[in-house]
Amino acid sequence: YYLVQRRNKEAIRHSTKKEKMEQTFIMIKPDGVQRGLVGEIICRFEKKGFYLKGLKFITVDQSFAEKHYADLSAKPFFAGLVEYIISGPVVAMIWEGKGVVATGRTIIGATNPAASAPGTIRGDFAIDIGRNVIHGSDSVESARKEIALWFPEGPVNWQNSLHPWIYE
Ligand code: ADP
Numbered sequence: 001y002y003l004v005q006r007r008n009k010e011a012i013r014h015s016t017k018k019e020k021m022e023q024t025f026i027m028i029k030p031d032g033v034q035r036g037l038v039g040e041i042i043c044r045f046e047k048k049g050f051y052l053k054g055l056k057f058i059t060v061d062q063s064f065a066e067k068h069y070a071d072l073s074a075k076p077f078f079a080g081l082v083e084y085i086i087s088g089p090v091v092a093m094i095w096e097g098k099g100v101v102a103t104g105r106t107i108i109g110a111t112n113p114a115a116s117a118p119g120t121i122r123g124d125f126a127i128d129i130g131r132n133v134i135h136g137s138d139s140v141e142s143a144r145k146e147i148a149l150w151f152p153e154g155p156v157n158w159q160n161s162l163h164p165w166i167y168e
Contacts, residue, residue, distance in 0.1 A: 023053060023094055023155065024101045024137045025146035026108075030088035032133040037125055038091055041134060044107055044121065045095050049166040053155035054094030054147075062086055068149060071142075077130065084130060092150045098167065101143050104136045 109120025116123035137143035
């Protein structure tokens with residue numbers, strides 16, 4: 001028993017020291033909400049071991065959506081994309097973990113659901129590129145910008161007590 005306790009203490013010390021945590025911005029788009037995929041999507045990020053650090057259920061307006069997708073403003077699909085994002089409420093989230101930006105993109109799958117692998121969110125639940133259910137930041141830098149835009153108040157500050165069971 002004491003050995004187990006000591007190992008746990010060591011695990012906690014190690015894991016909090018070693019891990020470089022990252023945050024990403026994930027949004028369940030209006031089609032994901034309408035189709036009842038909110039629980040399923042949150043479940044996948046939670047079960048993987050990532051930590052929920054922010055969550056809001058909101059409808060955004062046109063100028064906010066245009067800000068979020070500013071990098072795509074020259075694309076021919078931009079107007080349709082903005083219309084899609086403001087068409088109903090979305091679930092905006094901050095998820096934290098080691099490599100969560102890239103791994104989050106892997107969990108989500110390729111932009112075009114026709115090319116996204118089975119087992120990914122888009123591969124399992126979407127067909128058209130313009131109704132691809134979910135957004136995830138594509139780099140640490142865009143994650144930082146998107147979190148600042150959607151969560152100006154910052155992330156929720158809490159520690160998951162399972163940490164040493166997820167990280168070595
Ligand atoms: P991702 O969301 O995978 O990062 P992009 O940043 O390239 O992909 O595009 C943002 C969103 O714009 C996509 O998720 C998709 O909803 C939409 N989109 C991208 N390309 C097209 C397209 N050719 N036609 C319609 N919508 C598109």
